[in-house]
Amino acid sequence: MSFRFELQKTDGSARAGLIHTDHGVVETPVFLPIGTQGTVKSIEPRELEEIGAQIVLGNTYHLSLRPGEEILRKAGGLHRFVGWKKPILTDSGGFQIFSLEGLRDVSEEGVRFQSHIDGSPQFFSPERVIDLERAIGADIMMVLDECTPNPCAYEYATESVERTLRWAERCKTHFLERPPEYEHAQALFGIGQGSTYKDLREQCLGKLVEMGFAGYAIGGLAVGETANEMYDITEFCAERLPSEKPRYLMGVGTPENLLESIDRGCDMFDCVLPTRNGRNGMAFTSRGKVTLKNSIFKEDFRPLDPGCSCYTCQNFGRAYLRYLFQAKEILGMQLLTLHNLSFYLSFMRSARGAIIEARFASWKNATLARLHAEPVDQHD
Amino acid sequence: MSFRFELQKTDGSARAGLIHTDHGVVETPVFLPIGTQGTVKSIEPRELEEIGAQIVLGNTYHLSLRPGEEILRKAGGLHRFVGWKKPILTDSGGFQIFSLEGLRDVSEEGVRFQSHIDGSPQFFSPERVIDLERAIGADIMMVLDECTPNPCAYEYATESVERTLRWAERCKTHFLERPPEYEHAQALFGIGQGSTYKDLREQCLGKLVEMGFAGYAIGGLAVGETANEMYDITEFCAERLPSEKPRYLMGVGTPENLLESIDRGCDMFDCVLPTRNGRNGMAFTSRGKVTLKNSIFKEDFRPLDPGCSCYTCQNFGRAYLRYLFQAKEILGMQLLTLHNLSFYLSFMRSARGAIIEARFASWKNATLARLHAEPVDQHD
Numbered sequence: 016m017s018f019r020f021e022l023q024k025t026d027g028s029a030r031a032g033l034i035h036t037d038h039g040v041v042e043t044p045v046f047l048p049i050g051t052q053g054t055v056k057s058i059e060p061r062e063l064e065e066i067g068a069q070i071v072l073g074n075t076y077h078l079s080l081r082p083g084e085e086i087l088r089k090a091g092g093l094h095r096f097v098g099w100k101k102p103i104l105t106d107s108g109g110f111q112i113f114s115l116e117g118l119r120d121v122s123e124e125g126v127r128f129q130s131h132i133d134g135s136p137q138f139f140s141p142e143r144v145i146d147l148e149r150a151i152g153a154d155i156m157m158v159l160d161e162c163t164p165n166p167c168a169y170e171y172a173t174e175s176v177e178r179t180l181r182w183a184e185r186c187k188t189h190f191l192e193r194p195p196e197y198e199h200a201q202a203l204f205g206i207g208q209g210s211t212y213k214d215l216r217e218q219c220l221g222k223l224v225e226m227g228f229a230g231y232a233i234g235g236l237a238v239g240e241t242a243n244e245m246y247d248i249t250e251f252c253a254e255r256l257p258s259e260k261p262r263y264l265m266g267v268g269t270p271e272n273l274l275e276s277i278d279r280g281c282d283m284f285d286c287v288l289p290t291r292n293g294r295n296g297m298a299f300t301s302r303g304k305v306t307l308k309n310s311i312f313k314e315d316f317r318p319l320d321p322g323c324s325c326y327t328c329q330n331f332g333r334a335y336l337r338y339l340f341q342a343k344e345i346l347g348m349q350l351l352t353l354h355n356l357s358f359y360l361s362f363m364r365s366a367r368g369a370i371i372e373a374r375f376a377s378w379k380n381a382t383l384a385r386l387h388a389e390p391v392d393q394h395d
Numbered sequence: 396m397s398f399r400f401e402l403q404k405t406d407g408s409a410r411a412g413l414i415h416t417d418h419g420v421v422e423t424p425v426f427l428p429i430g431t432q433g434t435v436k437s438i439e440p441r442e443l444e445e446i447g448a449q450i451v452l453g454n455t456y457h458l459s460l461r462p463g464e465e466i467l468r469k470a471g472g473l474h475r476f477v478g479w480k481k482p483i484l485t486d487s488g489g490f491q492i493f494s495l496e497g498l499r500d501v502s503e504e505g506v507r508f509q510s511h512i513d514g515s516p517q518f519f520s521p522e523r524v525i526d527l528e529r530a531i532g533a534d535i536m537m538v539l540d541e542c543t544p545n546p547c548a549y550e551y552a553t554e555s556v557e558r559t560l561r562w563a564e565r566c567k568t569h570f571l572e573r574p575p576e577y578e579h580a581q582a583l584f585g586i587g588q589g590s591t592y593k594d595l596r597e598q599c600l601g602k603l604v605e606m607g608f609a610g611y612a613i614g615g616l617a618v619g620e621t622a623n624e625m626y627d628i629t630e631f632c633a634e635r636l637p638s639e640k641p642r643y644l645m646g647v648g649t650p651e652n653l654l655e656s657i658d659r660g661c662d663m664f665d666c667v668l669p670t671r672n673g674r675n676g677m678a679f680t681s682r683g684k685v686t687l688k689n690s691i692f693k694e695d696f697r698p699l700d701p702g703c704s705c706y707t708c709q710n711f712g713r714a715y716l717r718y719l720f721q722a723k724e725i726l727g728m729q730l731l732t733l734h735n736l737s738f739y740l741s742f743m744r745s746a747r748g749a750i751i752e753a754r755f756a757s758w759k760n761a762t763l764a765r766l767h768a769e770p771v772d773q774h775d
Contacts, residue, residue: 053718057725061706082718089694090714096696098710314469316476326441330478334470338433338462345437345725 018154018202018229020261024371028253028280031370034261036154037199038094038102039069043261043282044370046273046363047072047104048356049290052081053097056290057349058356060099066325066357067364069101070154072285075147076108080130080137084150092152092197104285105153107144109206110162110234110266121161123178141185145193145203152197157232158186160206165239172210176219179208187226202229204263210235211244213251220255230261233281237266246275253280270299270362270386274379277366289359293352296340300358303386305333307351312337325357326350398534398582398609400641404751408633408660411750414641416534417579418474418482419449423641423662424750426653426743427452427484428736429670432461433477436670437729438736440479446705446737447744449481450534452665455527456488460510460517464530472532472577484665485533487524489586490542490614490646501541503558521565525573525583532577537612538566540586545619552590556599559588567606582609584643590615591624593631600635610641613661617646626655633660650679650742650766654759657746669739673732676720680738683766685713687731692717705737706730 019035034041048055048063050071055063063071073093082096090096093103112119112126119128125140141159148156160179163172183205190203205228209215223231233252236245249264256262263283264276273284289299298305300320316332323329327336327350339347362382369378399415414421428435428443430451435443443451453473462476470476473483492499492506499508505520521539528536540559543552563585570583585608589595603611613632616625629644636642643663644656653664669679678685680700685692696712703709707716707730719727742762749758 052722052724053715054724054726057729059706059726059729060710081722082714086694086714086718090696090712096712096715096718098715314466316470326439330440332470332476334462334466335433335476335478338466338476342432342461344432344434345728346434346439348725349437349439349729 018200020230020259022258024373026370026373026375027278028250029277029366029370029375030258030280030282031367032261032282034070034102036102036202038100038154041069041102042364042367044273044277044363044366045069045283046359047283047285048359049285049287050097050099052077053093055352055356056294057345057352058290060097062326062353063099063356064101066353067360068356071099071101071103073103073105073151073153074108074111075105075144075151075157076111076139078105078151079108079147080132084147087152088150088196092150094152102154103152104155105148105151105157106265107148107157107159107206108139109160112139113162123181125159141182142189145186145189149193149196149201152195152199152201154199154201155230156190156201156203158183158203158205158228160208160234162235162238163208163210165210167210169212169215172208172212172215176209176215179206180219180222183223183228184226187228204228204230204232204261206232206234206265207252208235211240211248213248216248216252217255220252224255224257228260230263230283231256232263232265234265236264237268237272237286242272242275245272246279249276249281250279256280270359271383273359273362274366274382277370278375278379284363289355290352293355294348296337296347296351298336298351298358299355301385302388307333307337307340309337319354320358323354323358323361325354327354327357398580400610400639402638404753406750406753406755407658408630409657409746409750409755410638410660410662411747412641412662414450414482416482416582418480418534421449421482422744422747424653424657424743424746425449425663426739427663427665428739429665429667430477430479432457433473435732435736436674437725437732438670440477442706442733443479443736444481446733447740448736451479451481451483453483453485453531453533454488454491455485455524455531455537456491456519458485458531459488459527460512464527467532468530468576472530474532482534483532484535485528485531485537486645487528487537487539487586488519489537489540492519493542503561505539521562522569525566525569529573529576529581532575532579532581534579534581535610536570536581536583538563538583538585538608540588540614542615542618543588543590545590547590549592549595552588552592552595556589556595559586560599560602563603563608564606567608584608584610584612584641586612586614586645587632588615591620591628593628596628596632597635600632604635604637608640610643610663611636612643612645614645616644617648617652617666622652622655625652626659629656629661630659636660650739651763653739653742654746654762657750658755658759664743669735670732673735674728676717676727676731678716678731678738679735681765682768687713687717687720689717699734700738703734703738703741705734707734707737
């Protein structure tokens with residue numbers, strides 16, 4: 016049983032590496048498709064493999080409410096329950112619980128909250144989250160943290176960082192006490208908070224690194240701050256993290272955000288954009304975003320992204336995809352989500368290739384220029 | 396350019412044959428997955444091929460309203476628009492229009508009705524339907540008929556059969572005058588009506604056969620009559636149809652209905668059951684129907700139908716499928732629709748194999764016994 020990060024190459028601050036897990040190797044930089052409830056919405060696991068997904072994200076909060084830990088345990092863990100053989104990372108659910116404004120009650124012990132499904136009372140403590148993540152069996156588990164909103168008063172951010180650190184310590188202690196339930200290793204990542212305050216960020220990461228985790232996440236970003244603030248904090252944090260551990264920037268972001276964050280030394284990313292936008296008729300392409308409801312596509316039978324090798328682009332035209340959304344056909348969501356994820360994953364493979372070949376800066380500039388060129392819907 | 400039916404084998408009244416089209420050969424008896432709006436709901440075309448779909452059904456009424464004939468023409472026909480390379484059959488839309496109670500006005504010339512999408516006035520005449528079906532480019536086109544409800548007064552059924560015959564004649568005339576728009580042959584099928592009145596059924600089919608069509612459909616069944624009435628009329632009609640042409644029983648039915656209708660000499664079938672029920676959490680299996688919301692499946696990790704080779708049964712358990720429906724995840728609809736269609740298609744292949752090997756009666760009896768055995772949800 017093993018979990019190990021291997022830093023293969025750096026190019027400026029950008030990094031290429033390998034995360035070794037008992038469910039296979041993940042090449043970084045990597046994007047994690049979001050499978051909150053144990054399914055990447057509208058995508059079959061075999062399609063995820065087809066487009067090169069290496070690891071998916073599940074959510075402890077959602078999975079604990081439904082199907083619940085007993086069913087997951089009886090199934091032999093989430094991998095078996097959902098039919099996914101590659102690595103899984105579970106977020107602790109802290110972000111979700113702290114979004115339940117008014118429905119939660121935070122104490123030193125943990126968070127009381129109401130289920131969004133049936134209103135039933137729930138309690139998450141650091142220990143409880145670890146127990147749940149053991150039942151889920153994700154290859155990478157995240158500690159329970161408090162994700163502060165933006166803007167956030169300095170005093171509250173300070174208290175929150177202190178609690179997040181005490182909870183991280185309790186998570187780690189319980190993680191060491193409680194062995195895995197299945198035949199594969201699980202690693203625990205710490206999460207740094209501190210809002211946009213660099214002194215708090217530094218303090219938080221310093222303590223987490225002292226405690227020692229298998230990887231470190233930068234949390235509490237992409238919550239409303241400007242892109243420049245986000246890049247600034249990301250860079251500040253990445254510089255304070257040990258080079259031999261993976262760095263996970265949570266909840267980020269657009270293709271441009273990914274480029275800038277890879278350039279600042281981050282390795283792992285997750286975001287709802289490719290999946291959620293795919294269900295809403297919005298496509299990511301090498302030439303920027305495309306809104307399929309635009310009537311310019313009505314009789315446009317060309318592929319969404321002519322250079323894309325995904326099933327959608329190889330077999331269907333823009334007019335048909337637009338029509339599927341107009342007719343409210345589920346297939347539209349399926350095909351567009353598949354393309355968007357394929358685009359994100361291919362984008363990350365290109366970034367990795369550029370880092371390995373020591374041409375990340377020029378690749379990044381060319382890619383940004385293309386993303387910012389005239390959009391597809393006003394072009395060729 | 397060619398369309399041809401080849402009767403290969405009979406076993407009792409059951410028939411095995413081949414429908415040759417320019418988009419490939421269809422082995423009968425055959426089930427047509429329903430792709431009303433140019434997509435079999437929640438299923439990718441490559442998945443249809445994977446499970447052995449040979450021909451799909453589109454609807455002239457729906458496709459004429461959206462995307463509309465101009466877009467279909469510019470796309471080069473429905474096959475190209477939707478990315479489906481095998482045969483397509485289009486229903487005329489008569490059934491849908493005559494279901495628009497109160498929103499339609501029937502005259503000798505045709506039917507005025509309002510679009511269910513935007514309320515805009517529409518007019519379907521026999522000639523207009525042929526024009527639309529030429530623009531769609533289906534391999535098999537259906538005439539415009541009047542589908543009477545059940546029960547139906549004898550007088551109304553008589554008038555309706557007479558109009559259906561005059562419309563069939565006009566369809567055929569216009570079909571011969573107006574050549575195909577694309578590089579493949581299109582065949583025109585007649586549709587027999589007459590409600591549950593055998594004299595009207597006989598008169599209608601007799602006249603249609605005199606006119607001469609590439610195939611004949613039995614319409615106006617599965618609209619509320621009993622199964623025995625349906626079998627009785629089906630048998631009566633099939634006996635009056637020429638053996639050298641394919642026989643299409645429209646809108647039928649359950650696996651049991653299919654068995655009984657194959658046994659009475661029908662070759663082609665379509666029905667919403669596998670797709671619609673799949674989206675509602677109901678599965679067809681070799682042991683009968685299964686309702687996934689049944690709590691008995693909560694911790695049942697076995698495949699839906701252990702003998703089934705579809706992607707769903709090979710990779711997911713009942714508990715996960717049930718969970719997907721509980722969590723309202725689209726993937727549940729996808730996986731269950733895929734299984735249901737796979738079951739129907741495999742069922743038809745088995746029927747065909749039994750006919751070819753002259754063991755249809757024993758296969759039918761064994762299959763019925765299994766379908767009627769203790770249901771999966773109370774068993775093993």
